Amino acid sequence: MDVVVCCKLVPDLVEELEVNEAGTDLDWAAVRWVLNEFDDHALEEALLLKESTGARVTVLVPEADGAEEVLYTALAKGADRAIRLTGLPPGAGSRALAAAFSQVLPSVGYDVILTGVQAVDDVDGQVGGLLSGMLGLPYVGVVTGVEVDWQARRAVVRKEYAGGVVEELEVDLPAVLGVQSARKPPRYAPVSKVRQLMREGKAEALPAELPAVPRAAVRRVFRPQTDRRAQILQGPAEQAAAQLVAILEERGLLRR
Amino acid sequence: MPRTGLDKVDGVLEQEVAVLEGMDISGHWNRMFEQRVVWDYPTEILEKITGLPGGESLAWCYQCGKCVPVCPVDIVGDYGPRKVYRKAQLGVDLFRDPDLWLCTTCMNCLRVCPKAVDMIQIMPAVREVAVQEGQVPPELQKTFQNIAKYGNPMGESPRKRAEWVKDAGVPVTVLPADPRPVDVLWYVGSYPSYHPRGKDAARAMARVFFALGVDFGILGHEEWEDGDSVRLAGEKGLFEVLAERNIRTFAKYQFRRIVVTGPHEYNAFKKVYPQYGGEYEVLHYTQFLEPMIPRLREMFVREVRCRVTFHDPCYLGRHHGEYDAPRRLLQAIPGVELVEMPRCRENGYCCGGGGGGMWLDSFTRDYTRERLSDRRVREAVETGAEVLAVCCPYEVSRFEDAVKATGNDGKLVVRDIIELVDEALGSPRAG
Numbered sequence: 001m002d003v004v005v006c007c008k009l010v011p012d013l014v015e016e017l018e019v020n021e022a023g024t025d026l027d028w029a030a031v032r033w034v035l036n037e038f039d040d041h042a043l044e045e046a047l048l049l050k051e052s053t054g055a056r057v058t059v060l061v062p063e064a065d066g067a068e069e070v071l072y073t074a075l076a077k078g079a080d081r082a083i084r085l086t087g088l089p090p091g092a093g094s095r096a097l098a099a100a101f102s103q104v105l106p107s108v109g110y111d112v113i114l115t116g117v118q119a120v121d122d123v124d125g126q127v128g129g130l131l132s133g134m135l136g137l138p139y140v141g142v143v144t145g146v147e148v149d150w151q152a153r154r155a156v157v158r159k160e161y162a163g164g165v166v167e168e169l170e171v172d173l174p175a176v177l178g179v180q181s182a183r184k185p186p187r188y189a190p191v192s193k194v195r196q197l198m199r200e201g202k203a204e205a206l207p208a209e210l211p212a213v214p215r216a217a218v219r220r221v222f223r224p225q226t227d228r229r230a231q232i233l234q235g236p237a238e239q240a241a242a243q244l245v246a247i248l249e250e251r252g253l254l255r256r
Numbered sequence: 257m258p259r260t261g262l263d264k265v266d267g268v269l270e271q272e273v274a275v276l277e278g279m280d281i282s283g284h285w286n287r288m289f290e291q292r293v294v295w296d297y298p299t300e301i302l303e304k305i306t307g308l309p310g311g312e313s314l315a316w317c318y319q320c321g322k323c324v325p326v327c328p329v330d331i332v333g334d335y336g337p338r339k340v341y342r343k344a345q346l347g348v349d350l351f352r353d354p355d356l357w358l359c360t361t362c363m364n365c366l367r368v369c370p371k372a373v374d375m376i377q378i379m380p381a382v383r384e385v386a387v388q389e390g391q392v393p394p395e396l397q398k399t400f401q402n403i404a405k406y407g408n409p410m411g412e413s414p415r416k417r418a419e420w421v422k423d424a425g426v427p428v429t430v431l432p433a434d435p436r437p438v439d440v441l442w443y444v445g446s447y448p449s450y451h452p453r454g455k456d457a458a459r460a461m462a463r464v465f466f467a468l469g470v471d472f473g474i475l476g477h478e479e480w481e482d483g484d485s486v487r488l489a490g491e492k493g494l495f496e497v498l499a500e501r502n503i504r505t506f507a508k509y510q511f512r513r514i515v516v517t518g519p520h521e522y523n524a525f526k527k528v529y530p531q532y533g534g535e536y537e538v539l540h541y542t543q544f545l546e547p548m549i550p551r552l553r554e555m556f557v558r559e560v561r562c563r564v565t566f567h568d569p570c571y572l573g574r575h576h577g578e579y580d581a582p583r584r585l586l587q588a589i590p591g592v593e594l595v596e597m598p599r600c601r602e603n604g605y606c607c608g609g610g611g612g613g614m615w616l617d618s619f620t621r622d623y624t625r626e627r628l629s630d631r632r633v634r635e636a637v638e639t640g641a642e643v644l645a646v647c648c649p650y651e652v653s654r655f656e657d658a659v660k661a662t663g664n665d666g667k668l669v670v671r672d673i674i675e676l677v678d679e680a681l682g683s684p685r686a687g
Contacts, residue, residue: 014406014413034405188397190388191404192493 038116098130128178141178310381361611383490407480460678489612519571559591568604569648
């Protein structure tokens with residue numbers, strides 16, 4: 001039984017983010033990469049499934065600086081296969097990412113596909129849904145726990161709502177699940193184990209073709225702007241109020 | 257005599273005839289010369305520990321209890337080196353027991369142990385197995401991950417490691433940008449590079465070096481955590497990555513000796529890096545400055561009038577026998593009156609930060625009545641001192657928290673020795 005975890009790396013916010021010269025995107029060359037936190041939880045949930053049911057866990061990560069480390073860390077934690085997808089540019093977007101995953105998934109084989117429900121880079125949260133559409137599978141998002149019955153080809157998943165309400169859903173397999181958090185915090189991979197696996201070089205690579213997909217055009221990427229300093233209106237209340245009205249009128253913020 | 261395993265003997269044996277130094281002492285009571293009943297316990301856990309490289313000496317414990325009154329954790333909790341053996345004997349699995357993470361490797365038990373039972377070897381060996389099995393307290397796990405990814409325990413940007421330099425007020429050679437040969441490679445360390453109060457000490461050090469005309473450079477973003485506490489906390493693989501990386505970095509530059517801010521780096525570079533091919537002349541900053549005391553005396557322009565007590569860092573004192581350099585430096589500062597705490601020098605109390613303890617405070621809290629640093633701060637207050645002087649970068653943050661936690665805010669301030677030296681040289685007081 002195959003559990004596949006679709007991951008990606010996102011800019012590490014430990015470093016300052018730089019906007020490119022055109023002002024339309026991040027300066028990708030200046031970015032330090034880190035595994036998307038939600039994907040880390042998806043991986044943990046997959047490893048918990050492996051421990052409880054003996055599933056085989058495969059991790060897919062699009063190429064980026066730091067992807068190798070993510071792959072070998074996943075292997076050290078207990079994943080069985082770790083595959084780097086080549087040919088995707090940084091910041092590829094949900095649609096391209098979902099299309100690339102859907103290209104390679106049939107050859108990898110899957111019964112459950114887990115992915116982080118969203119990522120900090122675009123907060124788009126669409127990869128899971130798009131992927132399920134492309135593969136013709138059911139999708140459940142914001143999942144906080146998965147149990148599978150391989151024989152019945154069914155999974156019971158938990159979803160948490162605001163106010164502490166939990167929903168339990170039954171879903172036919174194969175299915176795509178967008179993971180909000182695993183049942184346990186992501187485990188630790190000892191560095192010596194990661195290094196040993198790096199020496200063995202077990203991680204694989206698969207080419208993904210960048211499909212032509214529609215994408216929203218970014219007009220401008222910019223930092224929140226800090227405005228000029230506040231102006232304190234002096235004098236008695238009536239006088240200050242009159243000044244305020246004048247200022248609002250002058251800036252076109254007043255409709256009479 | 258090393259004894260690596262224990263023989264489980266069925267029943268108790270007696271010698272039919274026992275002759276000792278010519279005297280016939282045959283009789284039932286001679287059973288004490290045979291296997292004692294104490295061995296009639298399950299030996300699996302003890303054997304698992306004593307079978308580890310570094311774990312052997314636990315078998316030598318004969319339960320004399322000399323370690324009990326000197327163990328800083330035993331004083332505030334139920335953990336104790338003697339109990340580690342006894343509990344293992346009773347089948348408590350140290351590999352999964354909270355006891356495993358309570359030892360701060362302060363070395364006070366080894367100092368008094370007549371059998372040389374060495375917790376500095378035993379604990380890291382057992383912890384290494386636990387780490388391999390993924391049994392790591394969460395806060396320690398986060399620290400390991402931060403150090404592996406960013407080269408510092410707090411998970412700060414490696415690019416910002418030398419940002420403190422901007423406010424030092426004196427020129428500091430950052431070797432990656434200006435790779436010239438220097439006399440002193442100053443390994444700044446993670447806490448002096450990033451912690452707000454640590455940075456105060458780093459800036460003070462830069463000013464003192466500059467005033468003395470020391471020809472020094474730092475490694476800036478190329479400096480990574482030394483890894484000694486990581487090693488003692490059981491992440492040997494990560495320590496090796498850090499050691500190899502730092503040794504490669506050191507090899508890129510020309511220097512005569514390394515001066516370190518912290519005793520943990522001192523221990524790493526002096527004792528452990530040589531095993532990985534990195535051999536250097538290493539000095540703790542107090543040792544480096546001690547010979548310059550006559551010059552410093554001529555340069556001091558200000559009295560730092562205060563009553564000071566000094567906390568011996570475990571890794572400078574007990575681990576390396578250096579008790580005098582920090583004290584001489586303190587006593588050279590005009591106006592400083594040094595008073596000792598009852599637990600000082602060889603029997604100095606531990607701040608709780610060593611051996612990974614720095615990153616286990618919320619874990620340890622559940623097994624101790626009082627934080628070690630809180631205890632130490634109370635001891636400092638009892639001397640009537642106004643200043644608790646330290647020379648280990650772990651301690652400023654630990655003791656400042658403890659001063660607040662024990663309600664001694666306003667009574668005691670914590671300052672690195674180098675800050676006091678800097679102040680006496682005329683710098684405006686920071687922190």
